[in-house]
Amino acid sequence: MMDEEMIHQRGLLQDLTFSGVEAGVVAAGLRPAHAKTVWRALHRDLVGAWSEVPDFSPATRGWLAGQELDFPGQAVEVVSSDGWTRKFLLRLADGREIETVLMGFTGRHTVCLSSQVGCAMGCVFCATGQGGFTRHLRPGEIVAQVRHARRALRALGVAGPRNLVLMGMGEPLHNYEAVMTALEIITDTRGFNIGPAGISISTVGIVPGIIRLADERRPYNLAVSLHGADDTERSALVPVNRRWPLADLMTACRYYGQATGRRIFFEWTLVAGKNDTPETARRLIELLRGLDAHINLIPLNPTQGFGGAATHAEAVIAFKDVIRAAGFPCTVRQRRGIDVAAGCGQLQATASRLAAAL
Numbered sequence: 597m598m599d600e601e602m603i604h605q606r607g608l609l610q611d612l613t614f615s616g617v618e619a620g621v622v623a624a625g626l627r628p629a630h631a632k633t634v635w636r637a638l639h640r641d642l643v644g645a646w647s648e649v650p651d652f653s654p655a656t657r658g659w660l661a662g663q664e665l666d667f668p669g670q671a672v673e674v675v676s677s678d679g680w681t682r683k684f685l686l687r688l689a690d691g692r693e694i695e696t697v698l699m700g701f702t703g704r705h706t707v708c709l710s711s712q713v714g715c716a717m718g719c720v721f722c723a724t725g726q727g728g729f730t731r732h733l734r735p736g737e738i739v740a741q742v743r744h745a746r747r748a749l750r751a752l753g754v755a756g757p758r759n760l761v762l763m764g765m766g767e768p769l770h771n772y773e774a775v776m777t778a779l780e781i782i783t784d785t786r787g788f789n790i791g792p793a794g795i796s797i798s799t800v801g802i803v804p805g806i807i808r809l810a811d812e813r814r815p816y817n818l819a820v821s822l823h824g825a826d827d828t829e830r831s832a833l834v835p836v837n838r839r840w841p842l843a844d845l846m847t848a849c850r851y852y853g854q855a856t857g858r859r860i861f862f863e864w865t866l867v868a869g870k871n872d873t874p875e876t877a878r879r880l881i882e883l884l885r886g887l888d889a890h891i892n893l894i895p896l897n898p899t900q901g902f903g904g905a906a907t908h909a910e911a912v913i914a915f916k917d918v919i920r921a922a923g924f925p926c927t928v929r930q931r932r933g934i935d936v937a938a939g940c941g942q943l944q945a946t947a948s949r950l951a952a953a954l
């Protein structure tokens with residue numbers, strides 16, 4: 597296994613935004629215009645090796661000879677029985693593994709990206725949280741997941757993906773710098789060209805990260821995983837609530853809403869008997885009062901480490917009706933890829949488990 601520090605210090609071109617690549621090109625004594633050729637090869641044509649590009653100048657080719665490319669390999673792929681969801685297990689240079697999920701909807705594709713190997717947040721219903729934290733992903737490792745999905749679609753003659761959600765393994769705002777750099781690369785119109793309006797960052801409630809997103813006016817959608825309408829209820833499901841309790845979280849959300857003028861999406865995993873009564877829905881409404889909010893309800897997906905059960909369909913509708921009656925838009929998340937453990941909270945990245953699902 598390669599030393600982790602070494603990987604982080606390698607300074608791969610794939611980790612850089614366009615201006616970083618341009619600076620590297622100029623520092624090598626090349627004309628800045630060459631940065632565009634390199635960028636297109638990497639992020640638009642999605643080459644796997646520099647040798648695949650015929651039109652580099654000899655000087656550029658000479659410089660690139662010292663620039664290693666490092667793309668995670670696909671260890672396993674599983675496809676849901678309805679064919680709409682593909683889950684890729686990708687192996688990183690240090691042997692660690694992450695999962696990326698490609699979801700097909702009518703006329704579009706969405707990719708669910710991982711931002712860390714494992715996760716430190718420990719949400720009790722989440723397979724990633726149950727496994728603990730290993731390390732942050734580099735920007736290039738986040739971008740590589742989009743590249744992998746785009747190549748998979750290209751092989752089918754399909755364009756896309758146009759939508760990304762950072763809701764895979766890891767807490768994106770715990771790896772803020774790398775995630776923002778990756779998104780800058782992904783939204784660059786000279787390469788992947790995925791519009792920021794199609795990108796959603798999900799957080800379990802890292803208050804300083806939410807404030808920073810607001811202060812930096814990041815143009816992405818924000819989804820906050822709430823799951824509980826009071827501190828006792830929420831802390832039981834989301835331990836990070838003890839660090840940033842609901843009052844602090846909602847203050848940060850209000851600040852974000854005022855600073856950006858954006859609607860916030862609130863995610864609510866419904867666990868039978870824990871947070872799924874009409875009374876809880878009413879407390880949720882009080883919490884959100886005055887905010888431009890959209891509530892996404894997610895009936896619990898099964899994981900081995902949590903004994904909770906999904907809310908019954910009728911109770912889901914009753915919960916939704918209370919929220920809608922208060923004037924908030926509320927939708928129930930389409931369940932996708934549950935048979936291959938690709939649903940919310942199910943990502944775990946173990947090749948053996950995935951292989952067993954084949």
Ligand code: SF4
Nearest residue numbers: 715717719722725766
């Ligand atoms: S739900 Fe998200 S934040 Fe919570 S443990 Fe899982 S991956 Fe981490």
